[in-house]
Amino acid sequence: MLKISLPDGSVREMPKGSTPADVAAAIGPGLAKAAIAARVDGELVDLSRPFTGDAALALVTSRDEAEALDLARHDFAHVLAEAVQSLFPGTQITFGPSTDDGFYYDFAPKGRQFTDDDLPAIEAEMRRIISADKPLRREAIERDELIAQWRAAGESFKAEWAAELPQGEELSVYHSGNDWYDMCRGPHLPSTGKLDPAAFKLTRVSGAYWRGDQNNAMLSRIYGTGWLNKKQLEAHLVRLEEAGKRDHRKLGQEMDLFHLQAEAHGSVFWHPNGFKVWRELEAYMRRAIDAADYKEVKTPQIMDARQWEQSGHWGKYRENMFVIPDEVPNVDDVGPVISGEADWMALKPMNCPAHVLIFRQGIKSYRDLPLRIYENGCCHRNEPHGALHGLMRVRQFTQDDAHIFCREDQIVEEVRSFCALADRVYKDFGFTYAIKLALRPENRFGSEEMWDQAETELRHAVAAAGLNTAEYGWAELPGEGAFYAPKLEWHLTDAIGRTWQVGTIQSDRVLPERLDASYVGEDGGKHRPVMLHRAIFGSYERFIGILIEHFAGKLPVWLAPVQAVVAPIVSEVDGYAREVASQLKAAGIRVESDLRNEKINYKVREHSLAKVPHLLVVGKREAEEGTVAIRTLGEERQRFMPLAEAITMLQGEATPPDLRA
RNA sequence: GCCGCUUUAGCUCAGUCGGUAGAGCACAUCAUUCGUAAUGAUGGGGUCAGAGGUUCGAAUCCUCUAAGCGGCACCA
Numbered sequence: 185m186l187k188i189s190l191p192d193g194s195v196r197e198m199p200k201g202s203t204p205a206d207v208a209a210a211i212g213p214g215l216a217k218a219a220i221a222a223r224v225d226g227e228l229v230d231l232s233r234p235f236t237g238d239a240a241l242a243l244v245t246s247r248d249e250a251e252a253l254d255l256a257r258h259d260f261a262h263v264l265a266e267a268v269q270s271l272f273p274g275t276q277i278t279f280g281p282s283t284d285d286g287f288y289y290d291f292a293p294k295g296r297q298f299t300d301d302d303l304p305a306i307e308a309e310m311r312r313i314i315s316a317d318k319p320l321r322r323e324a325i326e327r328d329e330l331i332a333q334w335r336a337a338g339e340s341f342k343a344e345w346a347a348e349l350p351q352g353e354e355l356s357v358y359h360s361g362n363d364w365y366d367m368c369r370g371p372h373l374p375s376t377g378k379l380d381p382a383a384f385k386l387t388r389v390s391g392a393y394w395r396g397d398q399n400n401a402m403l404s405r406i407y408g409t410g411w412l413n414k415k416q417l418e419a420h421l422v423r424l425e426e427a428g429k430r431d432h433r434k435l436g437q438e439m440d441l442f443h444l445q446a447e448a449h450g451s452v453f454w455h456p457n458g459f460k461v462w463r464e465l466e467a468y469m470r471r472a473i474d475a476a477d478y479k480e481v482k483t484p485q486i487m488d489a490r491q492w493e494q495s496g497h498w499g500k501y502r503e504n505m506f507v508i509p510d511e512v513p514n515v516d517d518v519g520p521v522i523s524g525e526a527d528w529m530a531l532k533p534m535n536c537p538a539h540v541l542i543f544r545q546g547i548k549s550y551r552d553l554p555l556r557i558y559e560n561g562c563c564h565r566n567e568p569h570g571a572l573h574g575l576m577r578v579r580q581f582t583q584d585d586a587h588i589f590c591r592e593d594q595i596v597e598e599v600r601s602f603c604a605l606a607d608r609v610y611k612d613f614g615f616t617y618a619i620k621l622a623l624r625p626e627n628r629f630g631s632e633e634m635w636d637q638a639e640t641e642l643r644h645a646v647a648a649a650g651l652n653t654a655e656y657g658w659a660e661l662p663g664e665g666a667f668y669a670p671k672l673e674w675h676l677t678d679a680i681g682r683t684w685q686v687g688t689i690q691s692d693r694v695l696p697e698r699l700d701a702s703y704v705g706e707d708g709g710k711h712r713p714v715m716l717h718r719a720i721f722g723s724y725e726r727f728i729g730i731l732i733e734h735f736a737g738k739l740p741v742w743l744a745p746v747q748a749v750v751a752p753i754v755s756e757v758d759g760y761a762r763e764v765a766s767q768l769k770a771a772g773i774r775v776e777s778d779l780r781n782e783k784i785n786y787k788v789r790e791h792s793l794a795k796v797p798h799l800l801v802v803g804k805r806e807a808e809e810g811t812v813a814i815r816t817l818g819e820e821r822q823r824f825m826p827l828a829e830a831i832t833m834l835q836g837e838a839t840p841p842d843l844r845a
Numbered sequence: 846g847c848c849g850c851u852u853u854a855g856c857u858c859a860g861u862c863g864g865u866a867g868a869g870c871a872c873a874u875c876a877u878u879c880g881u882a883a884u885g886a887u888g889g890g891g892u893c894a895g896a897g898g899u900u901c902g903a904a905u906c907c908u909c910u911a912a913g914c915g916g917c918a919c920c921a
Contacts (some may be wrong), residue, residue, distance in 0.1 A: 388850095402848055403917090446894085449913085500921090503919095563921090569846070667921070783884065789881090820882095822880095
């Protein structure tokens with residue numbers, strides 16, 4: 185007999201060969217029905233997996249939501265694969281995991297790729313398989329035998345994969361009924377009928393490279409979202425819809441902030457409203473860097489290719505650079521082809537080399553360090569076309585970029601104080617964040633010792649700032665550093681839980697070396713400074729995009745392009761409305777007046793949709809009393825107050841957070 | 846760059862079987878002076894993304910190009 189201990193401390197004796205399902209049945213029919221998997225000695229396994237000895241057992245039911253969701257999504261992926269192979273014979277299966285909100289499966293289709301139009305039929309077939317309540321049965325199988333089976337079945341991707349698993353390893357396949365199986369580690373639900381046929385939806389198709397490598401075959405990926413029940417699915421679809429309403433591209437158009445067009449694709453046309461937000465951010469950042477003893481500079485947009493060669497960008501980054509010939513073209517030659525030998529220039533993709541060139545002017549002493557050089561640096565990068573996305577990924581952008589030149593022994597303190605500065609900034613905008621350390625990538629400059637040292641310093645600095653904790657989502661990301669330095673990364677969490685990588689600080693010894701930056705030390709000798717690359721917003725474009733989505737367009741008053749609109753009810757009080765507007769303007773409020781011959785309902789609607797924070801309505805009563813009726817965005821009530829009081833209130837709200845008492 | 850889809854008025858979109866382009870909003874003019882999410886009437890506005898092809902005839906079918914969207918890959 186086996187001794188099976190349960191979470192409540194009790195122990196059950198079970199015959200050899202029995203399974204978690206047998207224990208569930210022994211406890212009661214209700215539990216037997218509710219159980220979907222088992223945790224045996226901490227490991228999640230099938231209900232039908234026989235015990236191999238005495239064990240601690242915890243039965244998993246749909247109340248264990250995290251496990252249940254993952255199991256269900258994994259099963260949905262299998263059902264999807266089975267459905268596709270049944271509808272499209274000859275399609276090869278490859279790989280299909282669960283995701284944060286559902287699942288996907290990658291197929292190598294026969295003939296053509298799948299399209300959205302295929303989804304309804306596949307969904308219907310999936311529902312049929314679920315309704316058929318097919319038992320999911322695990323079978324252990326020896327590796328070479330499975331490879332032979334996959335080859336015989338024409339499943340070359342599966343065979344390739346199995347062939348890379350260790351020789352002689354026992355693998356497992358899961359059978360769905362008697363007519364379909366897939367290689368899988370498991371575990372799975374006992375049968376397809378445990379899935380709710382109304383709790384999933386196929387959402388889109390896309391291409392995906394086999395094993396994520398663009399040199400490999402392009403597969404056809406089908407995405408779905410999957411849940412435990414219909415209610416959860418519907419709640420998820422509502423969340424998607426809400427997220428769609430925050431889309432900065434849509435809000436940017438509605439609020440007349442900016443536009444993009446084909447003739448300058450990947451570059452932003454900032455409209456007057458959008459640029460007001462930009463200017464407010466720029467002013468905020470200037471106050472921050474002035475207070476932190478940075479020196480602001482402005483450097484050339486275009487530099488000679490030889491300079492980029494020396495910095496290493498020509499070798500490592502040229503694919504992403506806009507390169508132009510350095511010659512005055514003969515007017516007659518200016519046509520589709522520019523021929524002849526040309527020296528090359530390139531638009532800067534980064535500001536760092538230019539900042540080193542400023543550092544190099546004149547002799548620097550150790551007394552000058554740390555020297556913090558800041559620039560609102562406009563960079564151009566020729567990004568892969570498929571990567572462009574609204575304000576989030578553009579080809580021309582402006583970074584809040586700075587480079588701190590310092591001695592080795594100043595690194596930890598500089599990084600620590602940067603952490604404090606970044607913390608202050610993100611809190612001013614209402615974000616929480618996580619910090620990650622991106623470690624050396626494969627494609628890199630510099631020695632192993634240098635990377636060891638740089639990575640260790642950043643770890644120390646984060647520890648000194650007390651940020652290497654779970655609270656700050658501390659994690660290390662192997663292989664994700666820049667080609668010249670490891671990076672600390674700040675990942676913001678927005679109002680609906682999405683994360684955005686914005687800020688970074690990187691400790692770099694490569695560029696000072698390549699561009700021969702040096703300072704005179706206390707010993708009178710020449711020394712190499714370390715260069716810390718750092719940004720907080722990342723880029724103005726992207727940061728504004730994130731702000732728009734975070735606030736769903738309802739920017740805080742200090743950032744709102746138009747902070748208040750004065751709207752008279754009858755034209756008789758236009759004069760008073762003008763007076764109100766002019767007093768607000770004199771008080772530094774970004775105000776507009778809406779004197780159009782429209783009903784107040786119309787004006788309320790229009791300015792609400794435009795997300796103006798405060799609408800100041802004035803009628804005969806207000807004009808007589810010298811008051812205003814304030815309607816604040818998102819509220820239906822009105823507040824009546826004397827004009828002077830309203831001005832004080834608006835001034836308070838319009839004060840940037842760093843200037844508040 | 847790769848896979849799929851899309852592109853019609855300033856915006857959102859309709860346009861059947863290939864027969865010569867429509868709505869709402871916006872805009873303009875006129876009327877209306879109104880108390881918190883759309884006042885009414887009238888009017889102007891289109892090389893149907895671009896190029897080529899099939900056809901008596903193309904927004905519609907085919908090819909190419911460009912851009913956009915969703916992913917993949919990329920992301921200092």
